[in-house]
Amino acid sequence: MHLSSNLIFRNIAEGFFLLDETGRITTCNAAASAITGYDEAEIEGKPFNVIGDNQSDPIQYRSELDEALERKKCVTEGWKLRKDGTRYWAEISYSPVFDDSEVLLGFCVLLRDITEQKKKQFDLLESEERYRLMVEQVADYGIFMLDTDGRIVSWNEGARRIKGYSAEDIIGKYFAIFYPEEDILNGKPGWELKVAVATGKYEEEGWRLRKDGSRFWANVVITAVYDAEGRLSGFSKVTRDLTERKMSEQALQESSDRYRQLAQELSVANSELSSANRELEQFTAIVSHDLKEPVRTVRSFLYLMNQHVDQQKFDLLKSSIGKGILAAQRMHELIDNLLHYSQISKIGLQRQKLNVEEVIGEAIQNLNDAVEQSGAHIRVQSEVPSIYGDRLQLVQLFQNLLANALKFTNGKKPEVEVKSWMEDGSVRFVVEDNGIGISPENLEKIFEIFRRLHFASQYPGNGVGLAVCKKVVERHRGRIWAESTQGKGASFHIMLPKI
Structure with a gap:
């Protein structure tokens, strides 16, 4: 052939x-x-x-x-x-x-x-080479590739600058090397790859580690990469160092928190100032009326005594002198009570854990003579074993409330009950009596200093006790109010924080 x-x-x-x-x-x-x-x-x-x-x-x-x-x-x-x-x-x-x-x-x-095919192949290789060189030179982004098992197969300049590893240090290592220990123990690196496979991409911000062990705040994007036949060939990972931005955000948050705290403190200060102004107004009223009243009485009797001397009515001097002394004593008591009331705000609270029954028991003991003279029956039912507060002031609080219950009885034997229980995270106290009661229009007024609803000859007192109670409760971050029907007794309610 x-x-x-x-x-x-x-x-x-x-x-x-x-x-x-x-x-x-x-x-x-x-x-x-x-x-x-x-x-x-x-x-x-x-x-x-x-x-x-x-x-x-x-x-x-x-x-x-x-x-x-x-x-x-x-x-x-x-x-x-x-x-x-x-x-x-x-x-x-x-x-x-x-x-x-x-x-x-x-x-x-x-x-x-095959010139055309080869040209396309050359163009692709040239493009890939340009891309590789470009990626390798990017300094602001850490860009690198992982194989399907999460091991590092490429490393650019940005990754070296951000994380501190050279290509020789890191290629072949599992990418979990950049994660804090708590994330590794929780399996976070592997979970991120699973999310990238399931959804195509995983993105988050979080703390990562540099070679020297220092932390930086990173924006991370992991993208699943597939070959022409749709098989997973690995992952691309892009990391940005956002530590400066994170620090700025934290500084802004701290500044905002400080501002809110200052605003809150200012609000408290304004509230305290308003309260002080109200007290100042009450004090002005007291000076203009309650304190002047015994002064006017003393002056009147001195004037009478002067007339008695001029008229040689010496037998009348003793009566005028006695009444003048009583007026001076009343003024002395008013001044003492006013000083006691003002001192409550000035003396720092000595907060400690107190046994509730012991505090109420001490208040009852201090009123022992009045209890015996009145034949009062006082019952204490406490569901709360302890509370934090100032012992002296809380004893004074219950002593004043019990003293009022023993006083305003209209001749009946006092029946008084002191109860306590937890309510909405606070301790609620109730002091109930069977006394004369309080008319609805006076329920708020009774806590004003020197506010008296009855003549001293009928029910002795100076109108300071309940004002002291209100101030003690407010200093303990609580509130106090009264509930009553005229002639059917009264109940005083107190809400105090347990701690």
Whole structure:
């Protein structure tokens, strides 16, 4: 069989050549002529390596033919020249041809112009290289790749600057190396990769670790990467160092918290100032009325005494002197009570854990004489074992309330009950009596200093006791109020924080 006369390959779409056993061209098809620019007659009998490449190395060409003989095929690629001098990228496949006795007859050569495909491949490689170089030089973002197991396979300049590791330090390490110990113990790194696979991306802000162990606040984006066939090939991870922004936010938050605290303190101060102004107004009223009243009385009796002396009515002096002394004593008591009331706000609270029954028991003990004289029956039912507060002031609070219950009885034997229980996180105290009661319009007024609802001759007192109670309760951050129906007793209610 003569290869040169075999026309079966002439209609093949690819460039086709038949070579003799020495590698010289015996025939080619039209596609080969179109690719190379040579007619069959121009190249017949010439070594194939000369076609399209005058600088071709004959030794290299011979090795390609030898490889084809040994392996039954040899495929090469490279730049070739057409007859007109233009270049093209050729893929050449050599296949040996034997007769039935395994004697070499020659070679079949397929020639393909793959310039366009190669150009795209070169462009892609060039683009990938440019991208790689660009990523490697980015300094503000840590950009690196992970394999499917989360191990680091690439590292850029931004990652080195942010995290402190060189590529040699970190490539091949599991990316959990950047996470605080608590996150590693909770399995957070692996969980983030699972989220990225499930949703395509995982993004968060949180604390991460540098090589030197210091923490930085990072914005992290992990993206699952897939190959052309849709198989997971790894993950891309982009990290930004937002520590300065985080510190600024924290500083702003702290400043805002301080502002709110100052505003709250100012509100408290304003409230205290308003309370002080109200007390000042009450004090002004007291000075203008209650304190002046005994002064006027003393002055009146001194004036009478002066008249008695002028008129030589010496027998009347003793009565006037006695009444003047009583008025002076009342003024002395008023001043003492006013000083006691004002001192409550000035003396610091000595807060301590107190047994509720002991505090109420001490108040009852202080009123022992009044209890015996009145024949009072006082019951204490406390569901709260303890409370925090100032012992002296809380004893004074219950002593004043019990003293009022013993006083305003209209001749009946006092029946008094002191109860306590927890309510809405606070301790509620109630002191109930069976006394004369309080009219509804006076329920608020009774806590004003020196406010008296009855004549001193009927129910002795100076109108300070309940005002002291109100101030003690307010100093303990609580509130006090009265409930009553005229003639049916009264109950005083107190709400105090347990701690």
